Amino acid sequence: QSALTQPASVSGSPGQSITISCTGTSSDVGGYNYVSWYQQHPGKAPKLMIYDVTHRPSGVSNRFSGSKSGNTASLTISGLQAEDEADYYCSSYTSNSTPWVFGGGTKLTVL
C-alpha cells in the first residue's frame, strides 16, 4: 500500500480539464512544499511534470498545474489532449523513516 493516496483512474474528453488528487499526512504532503508529479507513458520512464507543488520544469506545457491544500495535493491538466493519456504519480518528501514516498498512481484516460 502506497504512502500517498491517489484515485486509481480519471477520465476526460479532449479539451476538458481534469484534476488528480494526492492525499498524504502532515508528515509529508501537508508538512512540506516538496510535492512533485510524474507522467509515465506505457513502457517509458517517468517524466517530471511539476515540482515543489506548483513549479513546472522547462519544456512542460502550461496546461499542467499543481496546487496543495492541507494534506492533499492536486495536479490539474487543462485542455486535455490525447497525448496526455498516461499514468500519473505524485511524490513527496516525508519526515517519516523513508525520505521520499510515491503515490499509487492514477491512470488518465482521454475519451
Add this chain to the structure above:
Amino acid sequence: QITFKESGPTLVEPTQTLTLTCTFSGFSLSTSGVAVGWIRQPPGKALEWLALIYWDDDKRYSPSLRNRLTITKDTSKDQVVLTMTNMDPVDTATYFCAHMYGGTSYFGYWGQGTLVTVSS
C-alpha cells in the same frame, strides 16, 4: 544534456544477489549538491524509492529494504551501483536510476529502466 543508462542481469534466481549499474553523462557526481537515486516499479504497479547517494557519499535507504541494499558510486566512471541481496520473485520489477539535486525532493532526469525478473 543529462542521460542515464541502467544495466545488469535481466534474470536472477531466488536468493541470488542483484547488481545493477547506472551509467550517466551530462553531470558529475563529485559536484556539490548532486545525488543519484534508484527507484523500482513492479509490473503494473507503482513506483517505489529504494536508495540515494549524494556527491559527498552520504547515503539513504528505504527502511523496508535497508538490510538488503547497498549503493555506491564511482565518480571516475560516472557510475552508481546498486546491490540487492537475497532476491525474491516479489522483487521482479523495472529498476530506474534518476538524478536529484541535493536540497530538492524531485527526480528531474530518469534512465529508461531495466527489467529484472526473479525466477528459478
